[in-house]
Amino acid sequence: xxxxxxxxxxxxxxxxxxxxxxxxxxxxxxxxxxxxxxxxxxxxxxxxxxxxxxxxxxxxxxxxxxxxxxxxxxxxxxxxxxxxxxxxxxxxxxxxxxxxxxxxxxxxxxxxxxxxxxxxxxxxxxxxxxxxxxxxxxxxxxxxxxxxxxxxxxxxxxxxxxxxxxxxxxxxxxxxxxxxxxxxxxxxxxxxxxxxxxxxxxxxxxxxxxxxxxxxxxxxxxxxxxxxxxxxxxxxxxxxxxxxxxxxxxxxxxxxxxxxxxxxxxxxxxxxxxxxxxxxxxxxxxxxxxxxxxxxxxxxxxxxxxxxxxxxxxxxxxxxxxxxxxxxx
Amino acid sequence: xxxxxxxxxxxxxxxxxxxxxxxxxxxxxxxxxxxxxxxxxxxxxxxxxxxxxxxxxxxxxxxxxxxxxxxxxxxxxxxxxxxxxxxxxxxxxxxxxxxxxxxxxxxxxxxxxxxxxxxxxxxxxxxxxxxxxxxxxxxxxxxxxxxxxxxxxxxxxxxxxxxxxxxxxxxxxxxxxxxxxxxxxxxxxxxxxxxxxxxxxxxxxxxxxxxxxxxxxxxxxxxxxxxxxxxxxxxxxxxxxxxxxxxxxxxxxxxxxxxxxxxxxxxxxxxxxxxxxxxxxxxxxxxxxxxxxxxxxxxxxxxxxxxxxxxxxxxxxxxxxxxxxxxxxxxxxxxxxxxxxxxxxxxxxxxxxxxxxxxxxxxxxxxxxxxxxxxxxx
Numbered sequence: 001x002x003x004x005x006x007x008x009x010x011x012x013x014x015x016x017x018x019x020x021x022x023x024x025x026x027x028x029x030x031x032x033x034x035x036x037x038x039x040x041x042x043x044x045x046x047x048x049x050x051x052x053x054x055x056x057x058x059x060x061x062x063x064x065x066x067x068x069x070x071x072x073x074x075x076x077x078x079x080x081x082x083x084x085x086x087x088x089x090x091x092x093x094x095x096x097x098x099x100x101x102x103x104x105x106x107x108x109x110x111x112x113x114x115x116x117x118x119x120x121x122x123x124x125x126x127x128x129x130x131x132x133x134x135x136x137x138x139x140x141x142x143x144x145x146x147x148x149x150x151x152x153x154x155x156x157x158x159x160x161x162x163x164x165x166x167x168x169x170x171x172x173x174x175x176x177x178x179x180x181x182x183x184x185x186x187x188x189x190x191x192x193x194x195x196x197x198x199x200x201x202x203x204x205x206x207x208x209x210x211x212x213x214x215x216x217x218x219x220x221x222x223x224x225x226x227x228x229x230x231x232x233x234x235x236x237x238x239x240x241x242x243x244x245x246x247x248x249x250x251x252x253x254x255x256x257x258x259x260x261x262x263x264x265x266x267x268x269x270x271x272x273x274x275x276x277x278x279x280x281x282x283x284x285x286x287x288x289x290x291x292x293x294x295x296x297x298x299x300x301x302x303x304x305x306x307x308x309x310x311x312x313x314x315x316x317x318x319x320x321x322x323x324x325x326x327x328x329x
Numbered sequence: 330x331x332x333x334x335x336x337x338x339x340x341x342x343x344x345x346x347x348x349x350x351x352x353x354x355x356x357x358x359x360x361x362x363x364x365x366x367x368x369x370x371x372x373x374x375x376x377x378x379x380x381x382x383x384x385x386x387x388x389x390x391x392x393x394x395x396x397x398x399x400x401x402x403x404x405x406x407x408x409x410x411x412x413x414x415x416x417x418x419x420x421x422x423x424x425x426x427x428x429x430x431x432x433x434x435x436x437x438x439x440x441x442x443x444x445x446x447x448x449x450x451x452x453x454x455x456x457x458x459x460x461x462x463x464x465x466x467x468x469x470x471x472x473x474x475x476x477x478x479x480x481x482x483x484x485x486x487x488x489x490x491x492x493x494x495x496x497x498x499x500x501x502x503x504x505x506x507x508x509x510x511x512x513x514x515x516x517x518x519x520x521x522x523x524x525x526x527x528x529x530x531x532x533x534x535x536x537x538x539x540x541x542x543x544x545x546x547x548x549x550x551x552x553x554x555x556x557x558x559x560x561x562x563x564x565x566x567x568x569x570x571x572x573x574x575x576x577x578x579x580x581x582x583x584x585x586x587x588x589x590x591x592x593x594x595x596x597x598x599x600x601x602x603x604x605x606x607x608x609x610x611x612x613x614x615x616x617x618x619x620x621x622x623x624x625x626x627x628x629x630x631x632x633x634x635x636x637x638x639x640x641x642x643x644x645x646x647x648x649x650x651x652x653x654x655x656x657x658x659x660x661x662x663x664x665x666x667x668x669x670x671x672x673x674x675x676x677x678x679x680x681x682x683x684x685x686x687x688x689x690x691x692x693x694x695x696x697x698x699x700x701x702x703x704x705x706x707x
Binding site: 015018019022023026027029030031141144145147148149150152153156157159160163164263264266267268270271274275282285286289290292297300301304305308309312 | 370540541543544545546547548549550552553554556557559635639642643646647648649662665666668671672675678681684685688689692693696
C-alpha cells in the first residue's frame, strides 16, 4: 500500500510538470499581452517617445522581452520556493493573492463533495428499495432534472429569490459587517456558516443528481446477488440486508467515482463563485483571463489541477481502504 | 434521435414469447428501436428534441421577428397576454392589446401596460420582417405575428423580441453540442482504435496524454481557452472555436471507451481469420473493429452533448463564449446577470427554460439509448 502511494506520488510529478507547461502555453495563446493595454494607456498620457522607453522598461521588469521557453523556466523554477510570478493588474506577487482564495475554494469543494455524497447515498438507497413505484419514479425524474440544471442558473435563481423575499442581495460568504474584519471570531465563523449553505447546496445539485442514479443502479445490481438472497434466507430484517449487506458493497464504485466527481465539483465551484461573487479563485481566474494577467491565471489553473491530482490519489487510497478485495501490485 | 430517423417502419407491438422468437429475425437496428421505444421518458425526450431542432432550422419562419429587430421605444416590455375575450365579447381569432407607455415621475422608469382601446388579432402566416429562406427564397412570411406589438414573452433592453431571440439562439446552442460531439467522435474513435489496435508505446503515450487532459478542471480550462480566442474573430470563427474547445476534453473519454472495445475484439477469431486471410490493418480496423464499437460510440456521444450545450451556455453567460450580435441561449442569459434588472424584468430568465428542457431531453434519450444499445440483454 505504502509502495503504491509512493509510486503514485512519483508519477504525479511529471504530470504536474506537463500540466504547468500546457497551462503556460494556453495562457500565452491570446495575441498581445497585458502590457499592450498598459502601453496604450501610457501613450495617451505621455505621447510616443517616452512611453516606448517606459514600455521597454516594464517588459524587462516582467521578463516579457525574453522568449517563451525562458519565461516558462523562470516561472516554473520559482514554484519550488513559492514564487509564482507577479500579477500585472494587482502589481503584487501572485502568492499573496491566491492563498486565502485557494483555502475558500478547497473548503467549498470539499464541503460540496461531502454534501453530494451525504445526500446521494441515502436517496439512492431509498430509490432502489422502492424500485419503479411512484416514489422511485419521482426521484428518478428529479435526478434527471437536477443533472440538467446548470449551476450558474440555480445560483442566479436563488439570488433573485432571496432578493425578492428578503430584500438584500445574497453575495459573498460574509455579511458586510464581518467582510473587512480580519481576525477570526466566533461571530465571523457563524456568519460564514450562515452564508455557506446556499453555495454548497447549489454546487452539490448536479453531482447529487448524477450520483443518485449511480447509487441506485449499483444497489439494484447488488440486490440480485446470491449473498443478498442468503442474507434474506437467514431471516435477517430487510433493513439490515439493505444497509449492512447490500449498500456496503454498492457504495464502492461511488468511492472510485470520488476522483471523477472532483473536476465537476471544482468546475461547479468556479462558476457558482463567479455568479455569487464568492472569494474563491473562480472570480479571480475569470478576471485574470479577461485581463491577460497570465501568471495569475496560469498559477490558478496549475493549482486547480494539483487539487484534482491529490484528490484522485486520496480517492484511490480510500477505495483500497474500504474494499480489501482491491490489491495494488 | 438519429435512431428514430434511420429506422424504417417500426414492428408492431409483440407479445413476450413472440419477442423472444423474433430476436433472430429482426435486425439489430430494429431491436434497438423496439427497446428504445419502450422507454416513455425517452420518447418524450425525442419529441422535445425534434421540436426544438425544427424550430431552429426554420427559425426565420417560426420567429415572429428577426433576432436583431430592435425598438428603442419598447425596452423591457413584459410578456403580453393573448386574449380571446375582449370588452366586446368573445373573439374567434385570438388578439393582443396595444401597449401604453407610462413613465414613473420619480424614477424615470418606463413601464408598459395593455392599451385596451387597441386590439390586434393574431395572424397566421403574417407578413413581417423580410428574410431569405435558406439564403434562396426571399420572403416575409412568419408563422404568427400581428400588426401591432407582438411580444409573447416580452422584450430585452434593446426592445428585441425574446421569443424570436430564443428561436434564433437555438441555432447556436443546439448545434454547438452536435458539431462538438462530431469532432470528438472523429478524434476519439480514430485515436482510440489506433491506441487499442497497435498497443505498445503508441498506446501508453496516448493514454498518458488523455490522463493529462482529464486532470484539468473542465470549466476553468474551457474559460482559459475561450479567453484565448482573438477578439477580432468573426461570429462564425468564434463559434467554430468554441465547438473545438468543447470537444477538446470529451474526445479523451470517448477514445478510452473505444480503445477498451477494440482491445476486447482484437483477439476475436474473426479478426484473426481476417488477418490470416491477408487483410490490411486499415481494412480490419474499418470493417471489423470500428463497427463493433459503433453503438457504444453513439451512446457516449449522445450523453456528452448536454455537457457541451451547458458548456456553451456557461461560457457565453460569463462573456467568454459566443459574442453578440450572434446570439445563443447563453448570450441571452448573460443579460439576466444583473439582479436588479432581473427583479424588474423576470422574463429575462425565460431563456433558461429551453436550456433545461433540451438537456433533460438529451439525458432521457441518452439513458434509454444506453439500455437499448444492447438489446440482447434481458
